[in-house]
Amino acid sequence: MKLPKLVESLLFVILFCSLLGCTTALIDHLDAQLRPFAQVSYLHQLFQKSPSSAHFPPPQAVFDSPTIRKTIIDVIQTASPKSALYLTTYVMTDATIKEVLVDAHKRGAETQIIADGAYAYGEHSQIPGLIKAGIPVYLYQSPTFNDPEILAKMHNKIIVKEDPEGTSVAITGSYNLTNSAAKYNEENIVLLYHPEIIKKYKNHVYTLREKSIRAKITKFKKTPRNKSF
Secondary structure (H helix, E strand, O other): OOOOHHHHHHHHHHHHHHHOOOOHHHHHHHHHHHOOOOOOOOHHHHHHHOHHHOOOOOOEEEOOHHHHHHHHHHHHHOOOOOOEEEEEEOOEOOHHHHHHHHHHHHHOOEEEEEEEOOOOOOOOOOHHHHHHOOOOEEEEOOEOOOOOOOEOOOOOOEEEEEOOOOOOEEEEEOOOEOHHHHHOOOOOEEEEOOHHHHHHHHHHHHHHHHOEEEOOOOOOOOOHHHOOO
16 A cells, blocks of 8 residues: 555654654654554554664753863763763863863773863873873874964864763863863853764764874973963
8 A cells, every 4th residue: 555645754754753862752743643544553663662762861051160060070970980981172270170080090981081282281281190190191283274384273172971881971062171161261061962973972082083192291381371271
């Protein structure tokens, strides 16, 4: 039996929603429209069982800087020994975030950091402490497209937590891991829970790592650009 055009369109919408991990509310509504057609009424149950339609927490946006800091610390602190943490940061001066990263590393969580090379050894930088703790730190040192003599900035702010024993999440936004961001700045982050999105962010971290060099312990270098942090 050939399905009517309307039914074919509804089936396409259901499949699209399922692949995006939509809530079942929309699928429930569309399935009710399809019930007169016995041939397709079972699709709702199929989508319910499909891994692609699994339910994940909705994205969360956070705008209050102290709350952003607490959210980031909570995500790192809840990393299990079997989890992986991938971070990119333009600059890091927040000692508490450094400590919770070190603690996660000591618990067994696989931890990697990509940082901008210009700030890594600044006066207030926490990057040397991460290196001393044995965490792999990579310094981004890629030239710009227009002028190979000028190094591009690693301005990504990404935190990815993959946790088979807990909640996996990707975090991005404006927030640098700095004291100024926590105390003074207007900032934002968004928390994303869909596994395909998390995978894309993790792959981007890998891409940045390929443009970086492994950091070594060295003496602090004072840089004027660090004074505001």
